[in-house]
Amino acid sequence: MRVDLHPFAGIGWPGRERCGPMRRCLPQLRDSRVGIFGVGSALAPHVSRQLDLLPALVPALEHGSPRERLARRIFDNACIDERRFCIPDFRHGTRKVLYDTLHPGLGRRMAVYRREAPRLAASACEPALKSARVAADEITHLVVVTCTGIFTPGPDVELAERLSLQSDVERTIVGFMGCSGAFHGMRVARRAALERNARVLLVCVELCSLHQRDEAGAGALVAQSIFADGATAVVLGAIRDHDRTLALLGEDRTCLEPGTRAALTWEMRDDGFAVRLSPELPSLVEGRVARFVTPLLDGIDPQVRPAWIVHPGGAAILRAVQRGLGLERDDLASAWSVLRRLGNTSSSAVLYVLEEALARLAVGAEGVMLGFGPGLTFEALRFQRGPGV
Numbered sequence: 001m002r003v004d005l006h007p008f009a010g011i012g013w014p015g016r017e018r019c020g021p022m023r024r025c026l027p028q029l030r031d032s033r034v035g036i037f038g039v040g041s042a043l044a045p046h047v048s049r050q051l052d053l054l055p056a057l058v059p060a061l062e063h064g065s066p067r068e069r070l071a072r073r074i075f076d077n078a079c080i081d082e083r084r085f086c087i088p089d090f091r092h093g094t095r096k097v098l099y100d101t102l103h104p105g106l107g108r109r110m111a112v113y114r115r116e117a118p119r120l121a122a123s124a125c126e127p128a129l130k131s132a133r134v135a136a137d138e139i140t141h142l143v144v145v146t147c148t149g150i151f152t153p154g155p156d157v158e159l160a161e162r163l164s165l166q167s168d169v170e171r172t173i174v175g176f177m178g179c180s181g182a183f184h185g186m187r188v189a190r191r192a193a194l195e196r197n198a199r200v201l202l203v204c205v206e207l208c209s210l211h212q213r214d215e216a217g218a219g220a221l222v223a224q225s226i227f228a229d230g231a232t233a234v235v236l237g238a239i240r241d242h243d244r245t246l247a248l249l250g251e252d253r254t255c256l257e258p259g260t261r262a263a264l265t266w267e268m269r270d271d272g273f274a275v276r277l278s279p280e281l282p283s284l285v286e287g288r289v290a291r292f293v294t295p296l297l298d299g300i301d302p303q304v305r306p307a308w309i310v311h312p313g314g315a316a317i318l319r320a321v322q323r324g325l326g327l328e329r330d331d332l333a334s335a336w337s338v339l340r341r342l343g344n345t346s347s348s349a350v351l352y353v354l355e356e357a358l359a360r361l362a363v364g365a366e367g368v369m370l371g372f373g374p375g376l377t378f379e380a381l382r383f384q385r386g387p388g389v
Contacts, residue, residue, distance in 0.1 A: 033194065034237070035245030036383075037134065037388065038129060038130070038131030038132025038133070038246065039233070039246060040125065040129070040130070041231065041232045041351070042121075042123035042124040042230070042231045043230070044085050044120060044209075044230060046088045047082055047084045047085075048082060048083060048084075048085070049081065050075055050076075050078065050080045052091075053083065053090055055092075058071055058221065058224055070218070070221065074218075077315065078225045078314065078343075080340060083227075083228035083342065083343040084228055084230065085228060085229045086112070086117075086207050087116070087210075090209070098210065099212065102214060103271045105270060105271065106268070106269075106272065109210045112207070113150075114149070117146065117148075117149055118162060119162075120207070120230075120231040121205035121233070122163060123231065124233040125163055129163075129201070136164050137164065138199050139163075139199050139201045139235075140166075140195070140197065140199055141189070141193075141198060141200040141201070142159060142201050144156045144159065144172070144173050144174070144185075145181040145182060145185035145202070145203070145205070145348075146173070146181070146205050147177060147181055148206045148208055148211065149207060149210065155173070156172070165201075172192075177347065177377075178266055178346065178377075179264075179349065179373045179374075180311070180375075180379045181346070182204050182232075182348070182351055183252070183350075183369070183373075184379075186252075187252065190236065193236045193237050194238055198237060198238065200235065200236045202235075202236060203231065203232070204232050205230075205348060206229060208227035208228060208229055208346055209227075210272065212224070212272065213272050213274060215274075218279070219276060219277050219278070219279070223275045227345075227346065228343035230348040231348050233351070234354075244386065244388040245387070246385070247383045247384065247385060249381065250381070251296055251381075251382050252380065252381040253296055253380045253381075254378065254379050256376075257288060257376045260375065263278040263281050264278065264281060282319070285320040286321075286324040288324075288378065289320070289325060289378065290326075292378045293370060293380050296382045300366050306365075306368050307366070307368070307385075308321075308332055308368055308370065309354050309368065309369040309370065310353065310370045310371070311349055311370065312342075312343075312350075312352075313344055314344060317372070321370065335353050338353050338356060362385065364385060366383075366384055367382070367384070369381040369383065
């Protein structure tokens with residue numbers, strides 16, 4: 001079977017190869033039953049310029065050595081101006097709260113996570129609720145996405161108390177799904193939103209700064225050059241008459257790419273969580289993204305370019321998406337903006353991009369959210385800009 005090339009897809013898509021056929025019928029977005037009613041975000045309190053971070057994040061590098069020059073080149077090429085963190089440890093002259101020893105144990109790292117993650121998450125939920133014009137006691141379901149920490153009772157319980165949610169709020173934690181976690185959380189939240197009178201609060205909170213490790217390999221340097229802390233939230237619900245949603249949610253698609261399991265890993269160690277980014281990751285994304293995303297473009301007017309809400313996983317990833325889909329840098333303007341201002345905040349990053357893009361999209365504009373995570377997992381979600389403010 002031959003599928004014609006979609007003008008936004010870069011290459012053709014062989015119908016049943018790799019991930020198989022679409023499991024659900026492609027919907028008309030006007031029939032979509034769930035929408036985003038509000039979106040909010042929070043910024044971690046401690047900000048640092050990108051190049052100022054190098055000696056703090058990789059202190060073992062000898063000044064002027066070949067490895068230090070490589071690290072400086074990696075940091076400089078990351079296309080990031082500054083990053084934000086929940087701890088002050090990476091700013092020169094500040095008192096360290098975690099990295100006062102070279103190898104803080106996992107227990108100390110998780111103690112900081114327990115203190116800081118609920119606080120940052122609540123700060124993202126509050127503007128999301130306000131944007132949605134939904135009171136905290138109207139929330140029926142809470143979905144928390146995180147991959148950078150764990151404790152029990154967890155951040156869901158802390159958030160329920162901080163936000164004064166009802167005691168019978170249904171809580172779910174989507175854990176350790178990495179940078180694609182927002183898509184997994186959205187899938188859980190959409191199903192919950194179809195329950196009668198449901199209003200669902202979805203929040204992604206990540207504190208990547210808690211997992212600095214004393215490594216100077218090229219892959220470790222890339223990871224040290226991009227990750228940061230952040231939290232974003234959305235409120236979802238079934239669309240009723242006269243509801244004014246920010247975005248109407250359409251078809252979604254996921255694919256666990258065979259043979260790519262080692263491309264992106266996140267492992268728990270005694271001295272923190274260790275991330276591994278394969279140098280082949282950008283080429284894997286470039287070579288497979290068009291095949292994956294093309295089915296979601298069915299029905300979009302070829303003369304109208306959809307909005308692309310892409311996870312800002314790094315400059316190399318965004319360039320790979322542009323090449324793979326035949327897009328220009330301006331097509332990913334919001335993703336590049338978030339990367340420049342905030343770095344890669346893991347699962348929360350794509351919702352920063354969505355928040356920025358929604359402010360500029362006209363009512364009725366079509367869009368596609370696109371992300372990647374461990375597995376290697378490809379995720380995408382089609383949406384349409386609603387009339388909400």
